[in-house]
Amino acid sequence: MNLLEVKNLKVIDKEDKKEIVKGVSFKVEKNMCLGIVGESGSGKSMTAKAIVGLISSNLKIEGYAVFDENIDLFNIKKDKLRKIRGQRICMILQDAMSAFDPLYTVGYQMIETLVENKNLSKKEAKKVSIKTLEKMNINDPQEVVKKY
Structure with a gap:
């Protein structure tokens, strides 16, 4: 059973129509872990942020992301996604310097x-x-x- 399924995820800059993430697909089964690796600037963080709904409003998401068999992450209400993001799904970014906002303790x-x-x-x-x-x-x- 898939915990998360992502199909043909694209992140597109609305202004210049440039594809930042180009057709990413993968599945994560329950009790499994996924690590995404690649060169700096290859779209790893952008992929994760798109899935959990944390990208800029200047960007558009295309594709399909379903969590826990029936939750469409790209078409869920913001308040419901926020609860899922805080309790059931998260991302751990590689760059420790960006983990905390320097404007807050x-x-x-x-x-x-x-x-x-x-x-x-x-x-x-x-x-x-x-x-x-x-x-x-x-x-x-x-x-x-x-x-x-």
């Missing part, structure tokens, strides 16, 4: 994610964030959550 971003996706209070989310940083052997997690 690490703690703010971790807490925001937990509040949105795990229905925790901000206070609970802060505790979970600090415990997670401790588990990762990050020195002085109480201070790390305050850093940009």
Whole structure:
């Protein structure tokens, strides 16, 4: 049974009609993992962002992406996609420098994610964030959550 099926995914610049991602297709079965590799600029991140609905409004998506056998990721309402994206599907990008927004503290971003996706209070989310940083052997997690 497929957890995710992508067929002929294209990401197209609306302005100049250039294809940024050109006809990508793959399947991921339940309990499997997929790694996408390629040269810098080959469209790996853009492919993942398109699938989870995080591309710019200047871009157009064509193709087919079905999650969990019946959820059409390209034609689902934004609020429903956001819940799925936060709880059931995600992407892990290679570039650690872009993982956090430098305009917000690490703690703010971790807490925001937990509040949105795990229905925790901000206070609970802060505790979970600090415990997670401790588990990762990050020195002085109480201070790390305050850093940009």
